[in-house]
Amino acid sequence: MASGTPVLTVSDDEVSASSPIKTRDAGNTQQLLLHAARRRFARDGYAATTVREIAADAGVNVALINRYFTSKEGLFEACLTRVVERLERPGEVVDSIERAARDIIRTISDSPNGDDSLQLLLLLRTSGDEGAERIRRATFRNFTERLAAAAGWRRDDPTTEHLMLRAQLAMATAFGTVLLRSTSGLEPLTSASESELSGPLTEVLTGLLAP
Amino acid sequence: MASGTPVLTVSDDEVSASSPIKTRDAGNTQQLLLHAARRRFARDGYAATTVREIAADAGVNVALINRYFTSKEGLFEACLTRVVERLERPGEVVDSIERAARDIIRTISDSPNGDDSLQLLLLLRTSGDEGAERIRRATFRNFTERLAAAAGWRRDDPTTEHLMLRAQLAMATAFGTVLLRSTSGLEPLTSASESELSGPLTEVLTGLLAP
Amino acid sequence: MASGTPVLTVSDDEVSASSPIKTRDAGNTQQLLLHAARRRFARDGYAATTVREIAADAGVNVALINRYFTSKEGLFEACLTRVVERLERPGEVVDSIERAARDIIRTISDSPNGDDSLQLLLLLRTSGDEGAERIRRATFRNFTERLAAAAGWRRDDPTTEHLMLRAQLAMATAFGTVLLRSTSGLEPLTSASESELSGPLTEVLTGLLAP
Amino acid sequence: MASGTPVLTVSDDEVSASSPIKTRDAGNTQQLLLHAARRRFARDGYAATTVREIAADAGVNVALINRYFTSKEGLFEACLTRVVERLERPGEVVDSIERAARDIIRTISDSPNGDDSLQLLLLLRTSGDEGAERIRRATFRNFTERLAAAAGWRRDDPTTEHLMLRAQLAMATAFGTVLLRSTSGLEPLTSASESELSGPLTEVLTGLLAP
DNA sequence: AATGAATGAGGTTTCATTCAT
DNA sequence: GATGAATGAAACCTCATTCAT
Known part of the structure; x- marks a missing residue:
């Protein structure tokens, strides 16, 4: 089952669609905030995003951001961690370059509106916070190591x-x-x-990974 | 002479090294501000950069930013315009794919500290200002059209x-x-x-441009 | 009931004296700000008044001015609107010149410290804001039309x-x-x-209105 | 010749029309500044007027305001003094109420664009400066004393x-x-x-002064 | 005498955060 | 658990003034 693990694709099951939106539900509120925050942070960057915007998007009171995530930075870090939890799959190996390329291309095609690509963009955003920075870098490293391993790299x-x-x-x-x-x-x-992206991107990616 | 025009490389002759640093020189002050601003905006983004930081980097008083560039947004736009003036070379054609690839690779290698790559990064930053946004997009278009033309594209x-x-x-x-x-x-x-980047990047770029 | 309507006199029931001064009460805070602002704007003019002074007079934080009134101009406009709401009494007619003169004289005597005269002074202040300017002029017109009507003027x-x-x-x-x-x-x-003002002012006002 | 002295009317001979506008002429520059400043201060008030506006109106460099008048307040005070020099005519008496009324009416009719009425408005403006305040009050006193004397008042x-x-x-x-x-x-x-103002205003003024 | 570059204080406004309800 | 009022720091900008030419 390691076979077939996507490299960049994630399945967003954060907000289960079946459950009715409940108020006075701490867990749900947190999910709403995380979801809204990720969108804003990814699209506009950390500094350009205000916590009021996020709270408004989530339909939630602003003060809850501090309550649940301590601070704006805490919320950012939580977003990052969420991304990482989904993207990093320790123990799973990418078994084939072709499959890896296909996954990457799918994520790219998903942009700009899809959720998968939002998570990528988030990794490019920086908050100045040291904790978040560590997470970002570790994730980058993990990503590329798994991809490199598929191409024959050994540590x-x-x-x-x-x-x-x-x-x-x-x-x-x-x-x-x-x-x-x-x-x-x-x-x-x-x-x-x-379908339009697939051709040239497959060339590039397989050319890079299978020299 | 059109032959040999770089695609992305710029020669930064803004501050002539021979002239002694003059104070009380409006032109020079503006250059200092532009230089400092470009660095900050490119590295940290528009919103995360404060005008005080820029002024401190430039070693001048904050109020001069408004004096010479009207506003923070005005300064940002001026940075962008500077980049554009250097990168856009209307009338000049990129004559060979190999040369284009070499130029691009040189600019990439120039990063992260070089000035050329800073100008690229600046194009990825957004201020929310409509004027700046127009400039950004026009520059993107111009870039890619010239590059595409070298590959045989015709409008x-x-x-x-x-x-x-x-x-x-x-x-x-x-x-x-x-x-x-x-x-x-x-x-x-x-x-x-x-030299390490050259191999794989040449493959990618020529592969893309000379299919 | 139309009989006896004052022309310039207002009854300031803004802050109900019976209620204890509550903190953490948005409505009350707004009243405090409006009250303080009206005093300052009327006495010192718009430009010479700082929002910090107003906030200090009202005993509240400066940021609340923007929270409740958007901007300094918004606060000024709100002051003006308050004045207008009290001074304009559409549908009510001034039925006798003698009564009108008496009301005006009372408002004059109220100055310089009374609240009624402050509201008059406010109408002489200008903020440069277009919205406020419209209000001012409309109020002037309304005032004089009602007074003129009492003297026999017909539109x-x-x-x-x-x-x-x-x-x-x-x-x-x-x-x-x-x-x-x-x-x-x-x-x-x-x-x-x-009592000292009454004699000469009655002469003047009735002389003007009952020629 | 005391007979016929105007009460409020002034003859503005500040800038002699015959002399060509000379640059590098300190006296002339001061006149230009005073003239421009009086207009601005009278119309917009002290705080709302910027020294740059005044200098621009006068066609003169801003720094000269400080050079010649020490400060913005100094300039305001100089404007006031100028007004006073023209309005106060110590030793001259207003001999007839009719004449006084006529003069006042003429000055009123002169507004809003005429220079005489500008000088009146200036007296209503306040800078917060103690020196200027003293001048204002003394001028008010002088005015009204001369007018009252014409009506029979004795100190x-x-x-x-x-x-x-x-x-x-x-x-x-x-x-x-x-x-x-x-x-x-x-x-x-x-x-x-x-001619329209004359009737009612004559009634009012003579009514007040000749009871 | 005149200019324009430079400065620093202070103004309005925004924003993350805390406090009371 | 949730709300909205309140706070203080800091951001951008303006303006009177001073300095060097």
């Missing part, structure tokens, strides 16, 4: 170090594309469908 | 539209790599030298 | 137009006297009692 | 004190009318001609 074999660099460049392509699709308004890139 | 030939998409993906790779080198701390990517 | 009878001019001159006398009593320090004018 | 005869009050009320009418014509936009008052 204890220095002769495979160039594969790590290549995996990181693959990640860079993914991040750059999501970012441009989300913020540049460039056409045809922004509106390109998965 | 009036719809059958070459896929080349535009590929040029934009090439830009995305460049942006993503600069960004990751600047903010992720990922190794070996962050510290990779131009 | 659709051009032969009574001179009565409007006379009513406006009566207003001018009232404004001028309040202003001089408030800001000139002239004696005996400033300290004159209602 | 050492307490039984004529009511005449002083009446003179001050006459001044108040003048001030109020100029103010309303200048800032209220009320019609027909604002546009009324001298």
Whole structure:
């Protein structure tokens, strides 16, 4: 079952659609805040986002952010942690480069509106908080190690170090594309469908990972 | 002479090194402010940067920002315009894909500390100001059109539209790599030298532009 | 009931004296701010008044001005609106010139410290804000129309137009006297009692309104 | 020749029209500044006026205000002094009530654009500066004493004190009318001609001064 | 004498956070 | 658990004034 594990795709089961929206439910309130916060932080960045906006999006009182997450930074860190929990799958290996490429392309195609790509963007945002920064970097490392491993990289074999660099460049392509699709308004890139993106991106990613 | 025009490289001749640093010199003060502002805006983003930081970096009084650039947004727009003036070279064509790739790679290698890559990062920052947004988008378009043209794209030939998409993906790779080198701390990517980056990036870029 | 309606006199029931001063009460806070602001704006003018002074007078935090009134201009406009709400009494007619004169004289005598005259002074202050300006002018018009009507002016009878001019001159006398009593320090004018003012002012006002 | 001295009318000979506008002429520069400052201070009030506006109106460098008048307050005081020098005519007596009334009416009719009425308005403006305040009050006193004297008031005869009050009320009418014509936009008052104003104002003023 | 660059104090406003209900 | 009032720090900006040319 390790086979078939997505690299970047996540399944967002945070807010279970079946449950009616309950007020006076601490857990639910937290989910609403996390969801709204992730969107705002990912799209507008940490500093440009106000806690009042987040609370308004979530339909929740502002003071609850401090109650549940201590501070704005705490909320940001929680968003990041959520992303990481879903993206990192320790023990699971990416078994095939083709599958990895396909997953990445799907996440890219998901942007700019999908939730998967939002999580990627979030990793590019910085709050100045040291705790959040550590999380970000660890996640980056974890990502690229798993991707590099699929390409043959071994931690204890220095002769495979160039594969790590290549995996990181693959990640860079993914991040750059999501970012441009989300913020540049460039056409045809922004509106390109998965089928249009698939060809060139497969070339790039497999070219990088299977030299 | 159009031959040999760099795509992304800029030569920063803003502050002539030979002239002694003059105080009480409006032009010089403006340059100092622009320089400091570009660094901060590129690295930390618009909202996270305070005008006091910029003024302190530049070693001048805060009020001069408003005097010379009307507002923080005005300063941001001026930074962007500066970048554009240097990057856009209307009338000049990029004559060869190999040369374009080499230029892009040089700019990427320049990051995270070099000035060229700072200008790229600046294009990813947003201030919420409408004027600045227009400039950003126009610059993106101009960039990719010139790059696409080198790959054979023609504005009036719809059958070459896929080349535009590929040029934009090439830009995305460049942006993503600069960004990751600047903010992720990922190794070996962050510290990779131009000679290490050259191989895989040339593959990617020429693969995208010369399919 | 229309009989006996004062022209300029207002009954200040804003802060009900019976209720204990409550903190953490938005409505009360707004009243405190309005009260303090009206005093300052009327006495010192709009530009010379700082929001910090107003907040200090009201004994509340400065930020609440923006919370409740959006801006300094918003607060000024709110002060003006309050005045207008009390002074304008649409549908009510001033039935006798003698009564109108008596009311005006009472308001004049109220100055410089009374609340009624403060409201008059406020109408002479200008903030540069377009909204406030409209309110001011409409209020002036309303005032003088009601006063002129008492003197026999009819909107659709051009032969009574001179009565409007006379009513406006009566207003001018009232404004001028309040202003001089408030800001000139002239004696005996400033300290004159209602009984001292009554004689000459009655002459002037009835002379103007009942030619 | 004491006969015929105007009460409020001034002849503005500040800037002699025959002399060509000379630059590098300290005296001329001061006149330009005083003239521009008086307009602004009278119309907009002290606090709402910026020294840059004044300098721009005068076509002169801002720093010269401090050079010639020490400070913004110094300039205001100088404006006031100028007004006073022209308005106060020690030794001259107002010989007839009719003539005084006519002069006052002429000054009122001069508003809102004329220079005479500007000088009146200036007296209603306050800078917070103690020196200026003293000047204002002394001028008020001087004015009303001369007017009261024409009505029969004697400084050492307490039984004529009511005449002083009446003179001050006459001044108040003048001030109020100029103010309303200048800032209220009320019609027909604002546009009324001298012939229209003359009737009712003569009634009021002679009624007050010749009881 | 005149200019324009530079400064610092202070003004309004925003925002994260805390407090009382 | 939730709300909304209140707070204080800090942000951007304006303005009178001083300094160097």
